[in-house]
Amino acid sequence: MGIIKTKNLVYNYIKRDEEEKIEEVSEAVKNVSLDIKEGEFVAILGHNGSGKSTLAKHMNALLLPTEGTIWIGGRDSLDEDNLWNIRQTAGMVFQNPDNQIIASVVEEDVGFGPENIGVPTDEIWKRVDECLKAVGMSAYRTHSPNRLSGGQKQRVAIAGVMAMEPKCIVLDEPTAMLDPNGRREVIRTVLELNEKKGITVILITHYMEEVIHADRIIVMDEGEIVMEGVPEEIFSRVEELKKYRLDVPQVTELAYELRKKGVPMRPCILTVEEFVTEIMDTYRKHSE
Ligand code: ADP
Ligand code: MG
DSSP: OOSEEEEEEEEEEEEEOTTSOEEEEEEEEEEEEEEEOTTOEEEEEEOTTSSHHHHHHHTTTSSOOSEEEEEETTEETTSGGGHHHHHHHEEEEOSOGGGTOOSSSHHHHHHHHHHHTTOOHHHHHHHHHHHHHHTTOGGGTTSOGGGSOHHHHHHHHHHHHHTTOOSEEEEESTTTTSOHHHHHHHHHHHHHHHHHHOOEEEEEESOGGGSTTOSEEEEEETTEEEEEEOHHHHHTOHHHHHHTTOOOOHHHHHHHHHHHTTOOOOSOOOSHHHHHHHHHHHHHHHHO
16 A cells, blocks of 8 residues: 555535524535555646546545545545654645744744644754755744745745654645746755655646656546646647646647657757757758
8 A cells, every 4th residue: 555545535514504404415526446656756737627636635634534434654544543644754835835834033933834743853853954955045034924935935835844754745735826936946846855755745736847856746626636647648649638627838738739740849848949859960961
Protein backbone atom coordinates (compact mmCIF):
# COMPACT_ATOMS: atom_id res chain seq x y z
CA MET A 1 0.00 0.00 0.00
CA GLY A 2 1.24 3.48 -0.89
CA ILE A 3 1.50 6.40 1.50
CA ILE A 4 -1.92 7.59 0.36
CA LYS A 5 -4.48 5.19 -0.89
CA THR A 6 -8.17 5.64 -1.49
CA LYS A 7 -10.72 3.05 -2.38
CA ASN A 8 -14.06 4.09 -3.89
CA LEU A 9 -13.88 7.38 -2.04
CA VAL A 10 -17.08 9.39 -2.08
CA TYR A 11 -17.70 12.73 -0.46
CA ASN A 12 -21.04 14.54 -0.43
CA TYR A 13 -21.53 18.01 0.99
CA ILE A 14 -24.90 17.88 2.65
CA LYS A 15 -26.93 20.99 3.34
CA ARG A 16 -29.68 20.64 5.93
CA ASP A 17 -32.53 22.95 6.87
CA GLU A 18 -33.42 24.00 10.45
CA GLU A 19 -35.18 20.70 11.04
CA GLU A 20 -32.05 18.80 9.99
CA LYS A 21 -33.82 17.64 6.85
CA ILE A 22 -31.54 17.24 3.86
CA GLU A 23 -32.01 20.22 1.58
CA GLU A 24 -29.26 19.70 -0.93
CA VAL A 25 -26.56 17.14 -1.67
CA SER A 26 -23.50 18.06 -3.65
CA GLU A 27 -21.46 15.09 -4.82
CA ALA A 28 -17.97 16.56 -4.74
CA VAL A 29 -15.92 13.36 -4.98
CA LYS A 30 -17.32 10.31 -6.72
CA ASN A 31 -15.80 6.90 -6.40
CA VAL A 32 -12.13 7.86 -6.48
CA SER A 33 -9.54 5.11 -6.14
CA LEU A 34 -5.88 5.99 -6.19
CA ASP A 35 -2.60 4.84 -4.75
CA ILE A 36 0.32 7.20 -4.23
CA LYS A 37 3.71 5.70 -3.51
CA GLU A 38 6.13 7.12 -0.97
CA GLY A 39 8.49 9.58 -2.65
CA GLU A 40 6.22 10.12 -5.61
CA PHE A 41 5.40 13.57 -7.02
CA VAL A 42 1.79 13.51 -8.11
CA ALA A 43 0.04 16.48 -9.65
CA ILE A 44 -3.72 16.85 -9.64
CA LEU A 45 -5.17 19.03 -12.39
CA GLY A 46 -8.77 20.02 -12.82
CA HIS A 47 -11.15 22.84 -13.55
CA ASN A 48 -12.80 24.78 -10.69
CA GLY A 49 -15.26 22.66 -8.80
CA SER A 50 -13.85 19.34 -10.02
CA GLY A 51 -13.34 18.12 -6.45
CA LYS A 52 -9.60 18.65 -6.02
CA SER A 53 -9.77 20.46 -2.68
CA THR A 54 -12.34 18.06 -1.31
CA LEU A 55 -10.06 15.15 -2.16
CA ALA A 56 -7.02 16.97 -0.73
CA LYS A 57 -8.80 17.62 2.57
CA HIS A 58 -9.24 13.88 3.00
CA MET A 59 -5.48 13.43 2.85
CA ASN A 60 -5.01 14.80 6.33
CA ALA A 61 -8.44 13.96 7.65
CA LEU A 62 -9.85 17.48 7.51
CA LEU A 63 -12.77 15.77 5.81
CA LEU A 64 -13.87 12.17 6.34
CA PRO A 65 -15.30 9.99 3.57
CA THR A 66 -19.04 9.78 3.09
CA GLU A 67 -18.40 6.37 1.53
CA GLY A 68 -15.29 4.37 0.78
CA THR A 69 -11.94 4.58 2.53
CA ILE A 70 -8.73 6.58 2.58
CA TRP A 71 -5.56 5.34 4.23
CA ILE A 72 -2.78 7.77 5.05
CA GLY A 73 0.47 6.02 5.91
CA GLY A 74 -1.62 2.86 6.03
CA ARG A 75 -4.04 4.35 8.57
CA ASP A 76 -7.77 4.55 7.94
CA SER A 77 -8.99 8.11 8.54
CA LEU A 78 -12.35 6.90 9.82
CA ASP A 79 -10.63 5.54 12.92
CA GLU A 80 -10.38 8.49 15.33
CA ASP A 81 -7.34 6.99 17.04
CA ASN A 82 -5.39 7.53 13.83
CA LEU A 83 -5.96 11.26 13.62
CA TRP A 84 -2.72 12.32 15.31
CA ASN A 85 -0.61 10.02 13.16
CA ILE A 86 -2.36 11.07 10.00
CA ARG A 87 -1.74 14.76 10.70
CA GLN A 88 1.94 13.92 11.36
CA THR A 89 2.20 12.03 8.08
CA ALA A 90 0.58 14.54 5.75
CA GLY A 91 1.03 18.30 5.96
CA MET A 92 -1.14 20.74 4.03
CA VAL A 93 -0.27 23.98 2.29
CA PHE A 94 -3.17 26.13 1.12
CA GLN A 95 -3.74 28.84 -1.43
CA ASN A 96 -3.54 31.95 0.68
CA PRO A 97 -0.21 32.38 2.50
CA ASP A 98 -1.68 35.12 4.69
CA ASN A 99 -4.02 32.64 6.36
CA GLN A 100 -1.18 30.27 7.16
CA ILE A 101 1.32 32.56 8.81
CA ILE A 102 0.76 33.01 12.52
CA ALA A 103 3.84 34.53 14.14
CA SER A 104 5.29 38.01 13.67
CA VAL A 105 8.82 36.76 12.97
CA VAL A 106 9.67 34.24 10.24
CA GLU A 107 11.70 31.85 12.43
CA GLU A 108 8.97 31.75 15.09
CA ASP A 109 6.43 30.96 12.47
CA VAL A 110 8.42 28.00 11.21
CA GLY A 111 9.03 26.77 14.76
CA PHE A 112 5.41 27.14 15.82
CA GLY A 113 4.23 23.72 14.65
CA PRO A 114 7.01 21.66 16.22
CA GLU A 115 6.75 23.67 19.45
CA ASN A 116 3.05 22.92 19.57
CA ILE A 117 3.67 19.18 19.50
CA GLY A 118 6.35 19.35 22.18
CA VAL A 119 9.53 18.99 20.13
CA PRO A 120 12.53 19.88 22.37
CA THR A 121 13.90 23.43 21.90
CA ASP A 122 17.30 22.43 20.44
CA GLU A 123 15.60 20.23 17.95
CA ILE A 124 13.15 23.01 17.02
CA TRP A 125 15.98 25.40 16.17
CA LYS A 126 17.73 22.74 14.16
CA ARG A 127 14.58 22.17 12.15
CA VAL A 128 13.96 25.89 11.69
CA ASP A 129 17.50 26.29 10.31
CA GLU A 130 17.19 23.36 7.96
CA CYS A 131 13.72 24.15 6.70
CA LEU A 132 14.41 27.82 6.05
CA LYS A 133 17.50 26.77 4.18
CA ALA A 134 15.57 24.23 2.16
CA VAL A 135 13.11 26.87 0.95
CA GLY A 136 15.83 29.47 0.40
CA MET A 137 14.59 31.83 3.13
CA SER A 138 17.43 31.73 5.69
CA ALA A 139 18.29 35.36 5.07
CA TYR A 140 14.82 36.37 6.24
CA ARG A 141 14.65 34.41 9.48
CA THR A 142 14.38 37.47 11.71
CA HIS A 143 12.14 39.42 9.35
CA SER A 144 8.46 40.10 9.75
CA PRO A 145 6.38 37.90 7.40
CA ASN A 146 4.18 40.90 6.61
CA ARG A 147 6.89 42.50 4.56
CA LEU A 148 7.58 39.46 2.36
CA SER A 149 6.32 38.91 -1.17
CA GLY A 150 3.58 36.36 -1.76
CA GLY A 151 6.06 33.78 -3.03
CA GLN A 152 8.32 34.30 -0.02
CA LYS A 153 5.39 33.97 2.37
CA GLN A 154 4.31 30.78 0.72
CA ARG A 155 7.86 29.41 1.05
CA VAL A 156 7.78 30.25 4.77
CA ALA A 157 4.45 28.43 5.02
CA ILE A 158 6.05 25.42 3.30
CA ALA A 159 9.00 25.57 5.72
CA GLY A 160 6.48 25.57 8.60
CA VAL A 161 4.88 22.40 7.28
CA MET A 162 8.30 20.82 6.62
CA ALA A 163 9.35 21.54 10.21
CA MET A 164 6.73 19.02 11.30
CA GLU A 165 8.69 16.45 9.25
CA PRO A 166 5.75 15.00 7.39
CA LYS A 167 6.39 12.20 4.92
CA CYS A 168 3.98 13.80 2.55
CA ILE A 169 3.03 17.37 1.67
CA VAL A 170 -0.26 18.20 0.00
CA LEU A 171 -0.30 21.61 -1.66
CA ASP A 172 -3.69 22.92 -2.72
CA GLU A 173 -3.14 25.56 -5.42
CA PRO A 174 -0.18 27.05 -3.54
CA THR A 175 0.61 29.39 -6.43
CA ALA A 176 -2.88 30.61 -7.26
CA MET A 177 -2.38 33.97 -5.57
CA LEU A 178 1.20 34.54 -6.67
CA ASP A 179 2.83 36.43 -9.53
CA PRO A 180 4.87 34.46 -12.09
CA ASN A 181 8.08 34.91 -10.10
CA GLY A 182 6.47 33.74 -6.87
CA ARG A 183 5.00 30.79 -8.71
CA ARG A 184 8.39 29.74 -10.04
CA GLU A 185 10.00 30.06 -6.58
CA VAL A 186 7.35 27.89 -4.97
CA ILE A 187 7.40 25.22 -7.67
CA ARG A 188 11.20 25.03 -7.58
CA THR A 189 11.07 24.64 -3.79
CA VAL A 190 8.49 21.89 -4.00
CA LEU A 191 10.50 20.03 -6.61
CA GLU A 192 13.58 20.16 -4.42
CA LEU A 193 11.73 18.83 -1.39
CA ASN A 194 10.67 15.91 -3.48
CA GLU A 195 14.00 15.24 -5.17
CA LYS A 196 16.44 15.97 -2.34
CA LYS A 197 14.44 15.02 0.74
CA GLY A 198 12.28 12.33 -0.79
CA ILE A 199 9.09 13.91 0.55
CA THR A 200 5.98 12.71 -1.23
CA VAL A 201 4.38 15.68 -2.96
CA ILE A 202 0.80 16.07 -4.05
CA LEU A 203 0.48 19.30 -5.98
CA ILE A 204 -2.92 20.61 -6.93
CA THR A 205 -2.98 23.29 -9.56
CA HIS A 206 -4.66 24.40 -12.71
CA TYR A 207 -1.46 25.62 -14.31
CA MET A 208 -0.27 22.96 -16.72
CA GLU A 209 3.28 24.28 -16.82
CA GLU A 210 3.66 23.51 -13.09
CA VAL A 211 3.12 19.81 -13.46
CA ILE A 212 5.61 19.00 -16.17
CA HIS A 213 8.12 17.51 -13.69
CA ALA A 214 5.58 15.38 -11.87
CA ASP A 215 6.00 11.60 -11.86
CA ARG A 216 2.32 11.28 -12.55
CA ILE A 217 -0.59 13.54 -13.42
CA ILE A 218 -4.16 12.94 -12.37
CA VAL A 219 -6.91 14.96 -14.04
CA MET A 220 -10.20 15.38 -12.21
CA ASP A 221 -13.54 16.45 -13.60
CA GLU A 222 -16.87 16.58 -11.80
CA GLY A 223 -15.55 14.64 -8.84
CA GLU A 224 -13.97 11.84 -10.82
CA ILE A 225 -10.52 10.89 -12.03
CA VAL A 226 -10.80 11.19 -15.79
CA MET A 227 -7.17 10.96 -16.91
CA GLU A 228 -4.02 9.55 -15.36
CA GLY A 229 -0.50 9.18 -16.71
CA VAL A 230 3.01 10.58 -17.00
CA PRO A 231 3.22 14.21 -18.20
CA GLU A 232 4.28 13.26 -21.76
CA GLU A 233 1.22 11.14 -22.11
CA ILE A 234 -1.25 13.57 -20.56
CA PHE A 235 0.06 16.52 -22.57
CA SER A 236 -0.28 14.60 -25.79
CA ARG A 237 -4.03 14.26 -25.21
CA VAL A 238 -4.81 17.89 -26.00
CA GLU A 239 -8.39 17.39 -27.15
CA GLU A 240 -9.35 15.59 -23.94
CA LEU A 241 -7.67 18.23 -21.79
CA LYS A 242 -9.70 20.89 -23.51
CA LYS A 243 -12.84 18.87 -23.03
CA TYR A 244 -12.16 18.97 -19.29
CA ARG A 245 -11.81 22.75 -19.54
CA LEU A 246 -8.12 22.88 -18.82
CA ASP A 247 -6.18 25.71 -20.40
CA VAL A 248 -3.74 24.14 -22.78
CA PRO A 249 -0.97 26.65 -23.59
CA GLN A 250 -1.16 27.84 -27.19
CA VAL A 251 2.30 26.54 -28.07
CA THR A 252 1.42 23.11 -26.68
CA GLU A 253 -1.59 23.04 -28.95
CA LEU A 254 0.38 24.28 -31.93
CA ALA A 255 3.02 21.59 -31.36
CA TYR A 256 0.22 19.06 -31.08
CA GLU A 257 -1.33 20.18 -34.39
CA LEU A 258 2.05 20.06 -36.12
CA ARG A 259 2.71 16.61 -34.75
CA LYS A 260 -0.63 15.45 -36.12
CA LYS A 261 0.54 16.72 -39.53
CA GLY A 262 3.71 14.65 -39.24
CA VAL A 263 6.21 17.20 -37.95
CA PRO A 264 8.39 15.48 -35.33
CA MET A 265 7.65 17.28 -32.04
CA ARG A 266 7.86 16.28 -28.39
CA PRO A 267 4.45 16.37 -26.73
CA CYS A 268 5.61 18.19 -23.60
CA ILE A 269 6.11 21.61 -25.14
CA LEU A 270 4.78 24.31 -22.88
CA THR A 271 6.81 27.42 -23.64
CA VAL A 272 7.71 29.41 -26.73
CA GLU A 273 11.43 28.74 -26.03
CA GLU A 274 10.90 24.98 -26.05
CA PHE A 275 8.88 25.28 -29.18
CA VAL A 276 11.57 27.27 -30.97
CA THR A 277 14.28 24.81 -29.88
CA GLU A 278 12.20 21.92 -31.14
CA ILE A 279 11.51 23.56 -34.50
CA MET A 280 15.19 24.48 -34.90
CA ASP A 281 16.22 20.88 -34.17
CA THR A 282 13.79 19.57 -36.74
CA TYR A 283 14.95 22.12 -39.27
CA ARG A 284 18.60 21.28 -38.60
CA LYS A 285 18.03 17.53 -38.93
CA HIS A 286 16.08 18.15 -42.09
CA SER A 287 18.79 20.20 -43.74
CA GLU A 288 21.65 17.88 -42.77
P1 ADP B 1 -11.97 22.30 -6.65
O1 ADP B 1 -11.01 22.38 -5.52
O2 ADP B 1 -11.55 21.38 -7.73
O3 ADP B 1 -12.31 23.65 -7.20
P2 ADP B 1 -13.93 21.60 -4.63
O4 ADP B 1 -13.48 20.33 -3.99
O5 ADP B 1 -13.69 22.85 -3.90
O6 ADP B 1 -13.33 21.67 -6.10
O7 ADP B 1 -15.48 21.51 -4.92
C1 ADP B 1 -16.10 20.37 -5.50
C2 ADP B 1 -17.61 20.56 -5.49
O8 ADP B 1 -18.09 20.62 -4.16
C3 ADP B 1 -18.06 21.83 -6.16
O9 ADP B 1 -19.26 21.58 -6.84
C4 ADP B 1 -18.33 22.78 -5.01
O10 ADP B 1 -19.34 23.69 -5.30
C5 ADP B 1 -18.77 21.83 -3.91
N1 ADP B 1 -18.37 22.34 -2.57
C6 ADP B 1 -17.10 22.63 -2.19
N2 ADP B 1 -17.09 23.04 -0.90
C7 ADP B 1 -18.36 23.02 -0.48
C8 ADP B 1 -19.01 23.33 0.76
N3 ADP B 1 -18.31 23.73 1.82
N4 ADP B 1 -20.35 23.16 0.82
C9 ADP B 1 -21.06 22.73 -0.24
N5 ADP B 1 -20.52 22.40 -1.43
C10 ADP B 1 -19.20 22.56 -1.56
MG1 MG C 1 -9.90 23.97 -4.78
